[in-house]
Amino acid sequence: MGKTVKKQRPVNLDLTTIRFPVTAIASILHRMSGVITFIAVGILLWLLGLSLSSPEGFMQAAAIMESFIVKFIIWGILTALAYHIAGGIRHVLMDFGILGETLEAGTRSAQISFIITVVLSILAGVLVW
Template identity: 65%
Template sequence: MTVKVKKPRPVNLDLQTIRFPLTAIASIVHRVSGVITFVSISILLWLLNMSLSSPEGFASAADIVDSFFVKFVLWGILTALFYHIVVGIRHLMMDMGYFEEMETGIASAKVSFAITAVLSVFAGGLVW
């Protein structure tokens, strides 16, 4: 006689209890920063086009950039770009065989965050 054993069903994952490793966070944010950079190109080209169109166009573009909110967005765009470049270089180095172990991977992610933080402060100085 065969006894039917109830198979344990997969438990619904509680996303709030899942902690991503630092390397995974660095990777996901890198993709997000790439998308932000891509979307912001159109905004920046639109502003550049306006500023080069005529002296009045330049004044309008300068007016737009003069508000705190727009400066904050520009600072965010520059920070995303710096993050994308710094972690992009880390990615390319990993493609060449560096920082592939867990320890060096976490260390290089931390160093990338620190370099981005410094560049972000620099970006703030440029914008304000």
């Protein structure tokens, strides 16, 4: 058997003291928005299918869309989609070298994608309500 190596690394178990950089938050949110968008496709396709099935189906879909909670969910889906598109464009621009691959460029582009998402989210809210 080999020797046991004792690691003298500091261990931080207080997760409230960990501060993620804005680039890490942007990356995590981009993945989450992708999952939300993927799941939302099923919901939206079901609603579209219902609305196209018959005049009665259209009336059912319209009645479903009148609910505040459904409007809130649709707004959330549109916000997630907006962020995913903004983050995706950011990644493509970085991959092509247009934005550069420095920490400063990554931080600035993440902040800009957040701002774009807020604007698009407000516009989506106006559209839904």
